[in-house]
Amino acid sequence: xxxxxxxxxxxxxxxxxxxxxxxxxxxxxxxxxxxxxxxxxxxxxxxxxxxxxxxxxxxxxxxxxxxxxxxxxxxxxxxxxxxxxxxxxxxxxxxxxxxxxxxxxxxxxxxxxxxxxxxxxxxxxxxxxxxxxxxxxxxxxxxxxxxxxxxxxxxxxxxxxxxxxxxxxxxxxxxxxxxxxxxxxxxxxxxxxxxxxxxxxxxxxxxxxxxxxxxxxxxxxxxxxxxxxxxxxxxxxxxxxxxxxxxxxxxxxxxxxxxxxxxxxx
Numbered sequence: 001x002x003x004x005x006x007x008x009x010x011x012x013x014x015x016x017x018x019x020x021x022x023x024x025x026x027x028x029x030x031x032x033x034x035x036x037x038x039x040x041x042x043x044x045x046x047x048x049x050x051x052x053x054x055x056x057x058x059x060x061x062x063x064x065x066x067x068x069x070x071x072x073x074x075x076x077x078x079x080x081x082x083x084x085x086x087x088x089x090x091x092x093x094x095x096x097x098x099x100x101x102x103x104x105x106x107x108x109x110x111x112x113x114x115x116x117x118x119x120x121x122x123x124x125x126x127x128x129x130x131x132x133x134x135x136x137x138x139x140x141x142x143x144x145x146x147x148x149x150x151x152x153x154x155x156x157x158x159x160x161x162x163x164x165x166x167x168x169x170x171x172x173x174x175x176x177x178x179x180x181x182x183x184x185x186x187x188x189x190x191x192x193x194x195x196x197x198x199x200x201x202x203x204x205x206x207x208x209x210x211x212x213x214x215x216x217x218x219x220x221x222x223x224x225x226x227x228x229x230x231x232x233x234x235x236x237x238x239x240x241x242x243x244x245x246x247x248x249x250x251x252x253x254x255x256x257x258x259x260x261x262x263x264x265x266x
Contacts, residue, residue, distance in 0.1 A: 002084050005042065005083070014091060017065075018047075069102045222249075238253075
């Protein structure tokens with residue numbers, strides 16, 4: 001890790017936790033792609049937990065992901081104490097978002113007081129929303145530099161999950177009227193919590209609409225800009241109404257993201 005950091009202008013560690021229904025090789029390939037598009041900056045770790053390459057293994061894989069959260073927490077603690085990493089970012093996708101989130105949650109509860117966590121990014125998360133709110137109340141935002149949720153209205157995989165559990169999942173976008181003004185006011189006041197709707201992003205609905213962080217050039221661009229520049233959503237070309245919680249991709253996103261001002265900030 002230290003050797004890689006010496007060779008890079010970016011001194012952060014990026015840990016990717018994959019979703020369910022994949023084997024070791026596929027998870028490693030996705031991690032390699034992310035590392036490539038990050039420009040081989042920092043040090044990248046593919047955290048390959050024991051998922052099962054079968055669509056019928058959903059509940060089994062959910063349990064497997066939770067069973068390894070102590071190991072991931074130990075890895076974060078080890079890297080914090082024994083490497084020169086400036087920060088350690090957790091990128092969790094689908095079922096892997098539960099693993100990344102619970103690891104940060106345990107750290108917030110005192111599980112690893114010396115952890116140097118950076119960003120916690122959850123993509124297509126299947127987490128229960130009430131559980132998420134409880135973690136915020138317990139201080140998870142105090143141990144990460146910011147928490148970003150990528151969500152979509154066209155994610156049919158989470159639609160199935162909602163049917164199974166009977167409740168909306170964290171990675172789904174609800175109608176604005178479903179969030180009361182008091183809750184909306186609290187959420188918009190949290191400077192290091194960002195909810196991003198990718199529904200209007202180019203190619204976000206490809207396939208089952210669940211792997212948009214790879215299929216959509218807009219969604220992937222925003223992810224990489226967030227990790228590499230530390231810019232907030234508005235500085236990355238996203239927009240939101242003054243009284244709303246959710247950031248969105250505007251029709252002129254490409255022009256915004258390639259503008260001279262944004263490129264200069266990079």
